[in-house]
Amino acid sequence: MRHSRLLAASALLASVALAGTACAASPAESDETATDEPTTRTVTTDYGDVEIPTDPKKIVVLNYALAGYLYDLDQPVTATIPESADATEGEFSELWGDAPEEDGTVFLPWSVDGFDLEAILAEDPDLIIGGGIGFPLFQAEQVYDELSDIAPTVLVGKELDTWQEQFSFLAEDVFDQADDYDAAVAAYDERVAEVREAITLPEGPVAYVAFTGDGTAYTLVEAVGLPKDLIEVGLEPAPVFADGDFEVYGGGGDMFELSTEQAGQTLTQPTLFVMGFNGDTMDAATLAENPVYAALPAFQNDSVYDLPYWSLRGDYDEALATLDHIEELFG
CATH class of the missing domain: 3.40.50.1980 (Nitrogenase molybdenum iron protein domain)
Structure with missing residues (x-):
């Protein structure tokens, strides 16, 4: 089971939402609504508005430090980069549990000279997530147009310098999963209070x-x-x-x-x-x-x-x- 602490915090919110949904619509109404749902969403970033799929199937994450958020949100991470540039191979964080294996996530070549655009293209992503803090953001900015030619590309701006700000942007703005973010923050705040005491x-x-x-x-x-x-x-x-x-x-x-x-x-x-x-x-x-x-x-x-x-x-x-x-x- 992925990220038990986040899932536990989300359980109550999810059960309430499901109960409300069951009462609100008949099966016929649900089917009709589903056909009318948009297939794309516009995300406002520091680099302009980006139209992305509402239900991406293959996401490439060009910053190892951002991949964990997508696993927490149960978004499909097709590929990411190792923690260090020029690393011969990558290693997934134990804190991510089985999520990388379940997604079949692979590591892409990455060097101090930049990303391997051909390797990214070969993964055929329908969404690219990059940016964050440090060198990966700088490199993504240099080839933003080229990345956007491969797939819609969303960069997490450097002003978002805490996990809360990065997670909020990805959960609420990019993937429309505000409830998951709220549950994560609630669990974290509770743990902070425990540790402080x-x-x-x-x-x-x-x-x-x-x-x-x-x-x-x-x-x-x-x-x-x-x-x-x-x-x-x-x-x-x-x-x-x-x-x-x-x-x-x-x-x-x-x-x-x-x-x-x-x-x-x-x-x-x-x-x-x-x-x-x-x-x-x-x-x-x-x-x-x-x-x-x-x-x-x-x-x-x-x-x-x-x-x-x-x-x-x-x-x-x-x-x-x-x-x-x-x-x-x-x-």
């Missing part, structure tokens, strides 16, 4: 730093994404970006590069969260071997904590799992 907060404010495979450090912008989400459980982020003289990395807008020399002057917060980028590329124990980081106040106070790498740009399921992780750390 269950934990003892570390000393704040806190900072977040992610490391790529080559050891490059990227500090998270406090007003975007994960740091903003975790305010709800009481983790107040330090104004590292707001008080500094940094430039956001790439087109994502959610992090900035931090040299080792800058780390000692910038990461002075009493609590630090460490994570990898697109993989388990760093943890607190390994980072403590670096003398510059070991001298930071958070390390000196034994207040450095690991977060799963997928928390960085998490979807709905990953946001829930991050709450579980926070509860384990501080409960």
